[in-house]
Structure formats: structure tokens, C-alpha cells
Amino acid sequence: MTAHQMRWRYGQVPVPRSAWRPPGAFSRFGATLLVSMSVLFVEAVLAVMALVMVVLTRKGPDGAGSAPDGSVDDGGVGTLGLLVPFFLALVGSVFGIVLLFILSVAVVLPLVVLSTRLGRQAPDHVAWLWAPIVAAAVVGGTVVSGGLLAGMGTGMMSWAWLGGTVALTVPLLAVRQVALRPVPIAAGRAFGHVVLWGLVAVVALAAGGGALAAGGLRG
Known part of the structure; x- marks a missing residue:
């Protein structure tokens, strides 16, 4: 008990609730959790967009989807058009939020702690490399066993190992940057940064997919 808290105990001075916990502890955890969930949500949206672009760029001469053997198959495009809104609604629903919360608490945050401890003795400019190393090891073991x-x-x-490693490394690095800040960042500000960069990624992916689709049509 600090001297300030002892003076409060004897009625000399009131002590706010924040004095009983480390400064910024709750705000730091809230910011890291919100960043993790937001990044995972953005990655889910980008994955759906990439899947849509892959299917739409494989279209036959009459606009239907083409199968790998060259035959025309328009069922895949129609089914995908029905599943995409359902998937986006599912991710944005209470179930999706709970799933993002579980993934953040059970996977992302513990791996951030692990990678940070492993890189504690490394110089600051290379300590972040432990995040992709840990992600690659965890995803590799999961992919091989599955x-x-x-x-x-x-x-x-x-390909699954490479994609999973990239998908896990991004939230690890984002959460690590927030968790290791000398001054805790507000959760709303951290969320704003994720939204901004998420919009940039969505626009870049849409532009790249549009360019590929236009090139395929010209070809």
C-alpha cells in the first residue's frame, strides 16, 4: 500500500479507483483486444473479397464461371453470390464478435506475449521478427497435422501455411505495437488506426482485382 493510499485509509485524502491498479493497465488491455478483433475482422473481409475476385475472374465467354477443365459452370458464381452476404452478416453478428473475441484471447494475445518474451534479449530493431517466427511455427504445426x-x-x-502465417502475423504485429507503447493508447484511437489501414487495404485489393479482371477481359 502506497503512502497516498495509507492517507486515504485514515481519512486524510480520497484516492480514486485508478490508484489501485497500474496506470493504463485496463486501457492498454482494451486497446490490444480491440485492435486484435478489428484486424481479424478486416482480414475476414479481405479474404471474402479475394475469393469473390478469384471466382469472377474465372468466367467463361458467356459470363459464366469456367471450371478447371474448361467447361462452363455458372453454379459456383451464383452460390458464391448467396454465400458472401451471409458470411459478412455472420462475421458482423453477435456470433462473429464472440468468435473474434475467442480468437483474440485464446490465440493472438498469448502469442503476442510469447513472441515478446522470446525477443526480450534481442535488439529493438529485430525483436519484432519473433512475431512472424512464432506465427509460422504455430500455423505450420496446425497445417501439417490437419x-x-x-x-x-x-x-x-x-500455400495454406504461407497464407495462415501472413494472416496471423498481421494481428500479432499490430497488437504488439499497441502493447509495447510507452504511453497507453486510447482504444478508440487504436480502432481508428485499424479502420483507416483496413480501408486502404480494401481499396488496394479492389483496385488490384479490378485491374486483373480488366486484363483478363482484354485478353
Whole structure:
């Protein structure tokens, strides 16, 4: 108990609630949790956009989707058009928020703590590299075990490992930057940064997909 709190105990001076916990502890945790959930949500939206662009760029001469063997298959495009709004509504619903919360608390935040402790002895300019290293190890073990059970090929497992590593590294680095700030950042400000960069990523992906689709149509 500090001297200030002892004076409060004897009725000399009131002590606010914030004096009983480390300064910025709650705001730091809230900001890291909000950043993790926001980044995961942005990644889910980008994944849906990428899937839509992949399907739409594989269109046959009459506008229908083309199968790998060259046959025309318009069922995939129609099914995707029905599933995308459902998926976005699911992610934005209470179930989606709970799922993002569980992933953040059970996966992202513990891995941030682990990567930070592993890089504690490293110089500041290379300590962040432990985040992608930890992500690669965790995703690699998950993909290998799941791929062997599902009978996936080596090529598919390699792409899954690469994509999963990138998808996990981004929230790890974002949360790490917020958690290691000398002065805690407000949760609203951290959320604003994620929204800004998320919009930039969405616009960049839409522009890139539009350019690829236009090139495919010209070709």
C-alpha cells in the first residue's frame, strides 16, 4: 500500500479507483483486444473479397464461371453470390464478435506475449521478427497435422501455411505495437488506426482485382 493510499485509509485524502491498479493497465488491455478483433475482422473481409475476385475472374465467354477443365459452370458464381452476404452478416453478428473475441484471447494475445518474451534479449530493431517466427511455427504445426488427417497434398499445405502465417502475423504485429507503447493508447484511437489501414487495404485489393479482371477481359 502506497503512502497516498495509507492517507486515504485514515481519512486524510480520497484516492480514486485508478490508484489501485497500474496506470493504463485496463486501457492498454482494451486497446490490444480491440485492435486484435478489428484486424481479424478486416482480414475476414479481405479474404471474402479475394475469393469473390478469384471466382469472377474465372468466367467463361458467356459470363459464366469456367471450371478447371474448361467447361462452363455458372453454379459456383451464383452460390458464391448467396454465400458472401451471409458470411459478412455472420462475421458482423453477435456470433462473429464472440468468435473474434475467442480468437483474440485464446490465440493472438498469448502469442503476442510469447513472441515478446522470446525477443526480450534481442535488439529493438529485430525483436519484432519473433512475431512472424512464432506465427509460422504455430500455423505450420496446425497445417501439417490437419493436412495429414485430411490427406492434403504438399503444395496445398505449403500455400495454406504461407497464407495462415501472413494472416496471423498481421494481428500479432499490430497488437504488439499497441502493447509495447510507452504511453497507453486510447482504444478508440487504436480502432481508428485499424479502420483507416483496413480501408486502404480494401481499396488496394479492389483496385488490384479490378485491374486483373480488366486484363483478363482484354485478353
